[in-house]
Amino acid sequence: MTDRFIQKPVILDDDHSTGRLKVSLLMTLLNDHPYQKEVAATFNTDEIAGQYIQVDHIDTLFKRIQYINQHFRRFSVNAQSKHITIRESKDPVEDLNNPHPLIFNFEEYAEVDEVKNNLDCYAIYDAKNTYFDTYDMAKYANRLYKSGLGKLAQYNLDYFKDLASDDRKYNRYRSYRLVANNDQLFLRGITSVDRYYEYGVDFTFVVTMLSLHRDMQRNEGNQYAITSAAASESKVEIIVTDKHLKDAGPFGKASSAIIVTTNDLGQGSLNFNKIIRVGGRLHGGVYLFNSNEEANNSKLIISHRTGPKKTLESLVELDTILNDTDDFIKDLLAIKTIKTPDELRARIEYKLTNPRSAFKDIKALRDIFKARIDNEIKAFAKLLDMCDKAEQLDIDYDLKDKLRYIISDIILSKK
Structure with a gap:
């Protein structure tokens, strides 16, 4: 039996997406939202109502959020x-x-x-x-x-x-x-009655897409794609990736990305976290989080105690989160001189199979990292392919988030 309130993945199919959505249609998601007027004023949506936001799969995710609003x-x-x-x-x-x-x-x-x-x-x-x-x-x-x-x-x-x-x-x-x-x-x-602000999955999606639209207008040539998404009536996770891929040597291609999350009843009302997508095709690959030392400079966390005015003002900081990937690629390339591909694979396997692991009962995940790989430079691509397969597994999204952090910590650690 499927729990109707579980966060479910959104299927992103290029053949069923136009990759664009009119601003006026996007704003219909906030027709009954308490902060609709504040959003409209912040982004001047009355003036740009006829413009199209061009982000791959924006229309697909719009339909999912629209369905949630209609049924929940x-x-x-x-x-x-x-x-x-x-x-x-x-x-x-x-x-x-x-x-x-x-x-x-x-x-x-x-x-x-x-x-x-x-x-x-x-x-x-x-x-x-x-x-x-x-x-x-x-x-x-x-x-x-x-x-x-x-x-x-x-x-x-x-x-x-x-x-x-x-x-x-x-x-x-x-x-x-x-x-x-x-x-x-x-x-x-x-x-609490008066010290808690709930923004919702609809608000999160709308302000994220409007922020990307504003960024593309200010920075000609910027292009974005939604490469992963999951939603329920209380939670949403959206990964938006820069469509300009850069060469990362034996790791394949890399690009900047942000992971946008909201949990109406969790720790953060709105979270924007810079990550890097490495390897795979544009709509696949592995998502890596920055190291702990750099994480504070690549996050925007808005708490449930933050009112709508300050929340919308804070979104200006998104411009600084989607930065160039060159420095990150340099750090990534340095890793191959420190560790071998199979050493990294073995460390990931251990994290997933030790008796206290939250993943110890997920056989499909354990099997992915079971096979040994060569220690040649080209084998880093094989390691990333394993991580890509793990990313595609249909598992609970809280566990998937933990998995990403484990893989990131192991691959990017310089110890």
Whole structure:
């Protein structure tokens, strides 16, 4: 069974993409977004509404984000702890990894400026643990539910609810982030009411494409392609690559790229990270992250506490992230004098197969790096081909991100 909320890859097929999208059509993704006017003003979209943004596969990803907006309606309500009860679901819920999520009932809540009553929703992601952590009982409550002792967990939760009714210290007023899908309502997360900004996958895609369009207008000759993408209603990852490839010797071709991510309920609201795409064709290859020493100079991280005005102003820094690849290629070429290709392969294999590895049960990934390779200079291309095959595997995107960091750290380490 496929979880409807899992981040899924977007198939990027050249034969089904025009590689361009009109600005006015792009902006329709923000029709119901709270910061639509701020985005329009920042990028002067009224003046450039008729212009086309030319980025490979922009239209393909637009359709995915449009689908998400049409089928997953995101909104929030505010409620006090004393008005919330939790119970176990009796009937299974389709297309969830956990078919029996807990049900949150809001006896009274506020949606925008209207006070309403009696709202049920299923808890997904880490919502229930966030709620349990209010009382420092996440591990305890989960153990009780897992052991079939839900009534005991309920007794404890009811006790704290009664406390909240009598003592303001226990009665917290918070924002509950919801999503409606297939006539069902789900609780995605719990945040503060006024110190948390959620921008969303639609906002992230729109401002990224508008930023690239602005860059191409200011720097004639710049061309970009979306070479990898994955999305859910709360998360998106977009890798945008410079289409101008440069020679990287035995490593093949290399070009600059940025990886753009958002997690509505995670650590970073918007993240822009400079990476390098090495080897393979334009829409393949291996993505390598800069070393830790250089990483701070090649990242733009916007937290959930950053308001829309400052967030949009910060996007100017994207111009400095998409830099020339020459210095990086010099560092890459120096690696072949330090390590042999099979030494690097063996170190990657060890990282994937050691008993504490998150990848130890993914046989298809282990098999890729199992075969020894020659220690000739040309074998670096073979190593990158292995990494390219690993990149193409259909695995959880959090794991794929860890895999990229492992490969980058091993290949680029000068120790």
